Amino acid sequence: MSTKSSFEARSGHGKLTPQSRAALETAFQEHVRFNEPLAPYVAYGIGGPADVLVFPRNGEDLQMLAQICREYDLPVTIIGTGTNLLVLDAGIRGVVIALKHSFNQIEEISKDAEGMTVRCGAGVSKPELLEWAISRGYAGLEFSSGVPGTLGGGIFMNAGTKYGCxxxxxxxxxxxxxxxxxxQLERKDLYFGYREQTAVGDSLVTSMDFRLKNGDAVALRTEVQRIIQERAEKQPLDFPSCGSTFKNPPTGMSAGRLIEHAGLKGSTSGGAEISLKHANFFLNKGGARASDILALIDLVKKTVFEKFQVQLECEVIILGDRGSL
Ligand SMILES: Cc1cc2nc3c(=O)[nH]c(=O)nc-3n(C[C@H](O)[C@H](O)[C@H](O)COP(=O)(O)OP(=O)(O)OC[C@H]3O[C@@H](n4cnc5c(N)ncnc54)[C@H](O)[C@@H]3O)c2cc1C
Incomplete structure (x- = not known):
């Protein structure tokens, strides 16, 4: 099941015009940028410019933005911190929304003998929520140890590890x-699978509630440190990447093993390299372009299919103007 056919939160055919630019400038002032390179906003450090990059501060800003986008028929794309994004070299047309600096409240909303419920904004970073929970002795988020990005991106991807999601x-x-x-949606009404969901659709995640259980702060910290250490031993964390490039196929070998057995570890294209340490990590070794990463993705898909008849599916989300390809 796919999460979306396109990754635009709002599709539109309008182009940025002097009128729509003026409307955005009036509404968002220093919280909007035009023709803004996206490389600094994503983990890979790769990607062309967004026509418009907006940093909404709250629900009223979102309402205002939605109204302007409807009026000028502008497409909308959402980014968190770009730890799972490959932004193409030609950039993204229309409006890009980044929640990195907002929607970042963490609030305990109820408590009982077994645990508590915490309400979090979609812009909260995963490591920040994990630290908030373990320092208060609440268990349930240990699975997310070492996973970067915002909670909004975490829900969209149903991010997780072998310990949970x-x-x-x-x-x-x-x-x-x-x-x-x-x-507002209840968990029982939502479908989540392995790095996919149908819950979010074309919407923007603004907040979510998590149920956490009582635990022991010292034991929780020890477990989190153990998982971070375990990840550091297996993953190449010295160069920019998006973590796993491909999802693991439902049966048989993992994507990393398939790439390794296909003899592709260490393959390069421009400034991009398939990691020698973990073959499912594609690294920006310096100056890589989106086209370099795409070339490695294509090489892997083709070779793995020819050798093992396995069709690998990208976990990394590719965003942007494909006119450049
Ligand atoms: C070193 C490294 C290790 C990683 N390890 C793991 C791992 O163990 N497990 C794992 O699952 N992932 C892992 N990842 C991938 C990544 O961290 C997760 O997918 C993360 O959840 C993405 O969050 P983000 O805020 O960076 O989202 P982005 O990468 O910015 O966006 C990802 C997708 O979510 C959508 N999105 C983002 N925010 C919202 C929102 N508020 N509302 C609606 N849609 C939104 C975007 O449109 C995009 O389609 C790793 C990445 C790196 C770099």
């Missing part, structure tokens, strides 16, 4: 729909 502890989701506004 966000869907395991989610109880409620709040979404902003660019046509209909805010919606």
């Amino acid at each position: 966000y869907a395991d502890i989610l109880t409620r989701l709040e979404l902003f729909d660019f046509e209909k506004g805010l919606r």
